[in-house]
Amino acid sequence: MLKKLSIVLGRHGQVADLRSGAVQVEGYALDFIDIKRMPDAYRAMARSQPYDICEMAPTSYLMAVAAGAPITALPLPMTRRFRHAGLQRPVSSAIREPKDLAGRRVGVRAYSVTAAVWTRGILADEYGLDPESVTWITEEEENVESFVPPSNVQRVGRGTTLAGMLRDGELDAAFAGLAGAGDDAGELVDVVPAAKARERDWYRRTGIYPLHGVIVVRNDVLEQYPSLARALFEAFSLAKESYLARVRSGSAAEAEDKRYLTLSELVGDPLPYGLDENAQSFEALVRYAYRQKLIPELPSLESIVHDPRTKAIA
Numbered sequence: 001m002l003k004k005l006s007i008v009l010g011r012h013g014q015v016a017d018l019r020s021g022a023v024q025v026e027g028y029a030l031d032f033i034d035i036k037r038m039p040d041a042y043r044a045m046a047r048s049q050p051y052d053i054c055e056m057a058p059t060s061y062l063m064a065v066a067a068g069a070p071i072t073a074l075p076l077p078m079t080r081r082f083r084h085a086g087l088q089r090p091v092s093s094a095i096r097e098p099k100d101l102a103g104r105r106v107g108v109r110a111y112s113v114t115a116a117v118w119t120r121g122i123l124a125d126e127y128g129l130d131p132e133s134v135t136w137i138t139e140e141e142e143n144v145e146s147f148v149p150p151s152n153v154q155r156v157g158r159g160t161t162l163a164g165m166l167r168d169g170e171l172d173a174a175f176a177g178l179a180g181a182g183d184d185a186g187e188l189v190d191v192v193p194a195a196k197a198r199e200r201d202w203y204r205r206t207g208i209y210p211l212h213g214v215i216v217v218r219n220d221v222l223e224q225y226p227s228l229a230r231a232l233f234e235a236f237s238l239a240k241e242s243y244l245a246r247v248r249s250g251s252a253a254e255a256e257d258k259r260y261l262t263l264s265e266l267v268g269d270p271l272p273y274g275l276d277e278n279a280q281s282f283e284a285l286v287r288y289a290y291r292q293k294l295i296p297e298l299p300s301l302e303s304i305v306h307d308p309r310t311k312a313i314a
Contacts, residue, residue, distance in 0.1 A: 101134050139155065211282070
């Protein structure tokens, strides 16, 4: 009899065959649970681990493990996106380069959001901006309940939204995706000039390909089912290759599919799986999380990511 396990995944193209059942996890039956907002699943997994398997924001994962959460990540990043673009300012703003953000107020959904962690790290490394010189304004609670944000992080009061603050000129910049943010604020542009070209140059120099969304499994489940990690890795890999074949053939034509096709011209495999294949990106994110005071120490890569191709769960 197949072992039934609960799982929460975003609706990504590379897991479509897993969701449909076209690809099976050998020996296991996946019970897919749909969550309206994936950040809610990240928060639940960080705090109480209600699912056997779950996609999780990697910074939330790092913070949760540091706080003692009994979960382990597999080297299966779900999405990839460069992060020079995405931090935006009104076009009429006096801000012209990232260093101009010093002393300013910047809106972000939560301080520990992975997109913001990547962007702050890049702005520090590439443009000399000290993230501590910025006041980060947030509107949602952090996923790890015990985390105390740094003193330069402020949360808005009830009834106030970042989108409204941006419209009213109370923020100097904000991360893209705030509903209605541009309605009355005028045109918004990236804080990093020529962001797309700079992303490509940065990748060529560093080899870092920012990852988002890792697959985590409760430790008790991994211990109970020693074959699970490898079975998951193999099934996810098969589903991904099927998806990329559709992307390359043109039969997958959503905006995200086209984006990965374009990225493949730069990075090769646009959705690499495996610890070695993602080591530079994992290490960079861990380093950024530590510098930004999200985690108390720098863990080794092997202690936070389990590669089922090279070892079994003890």
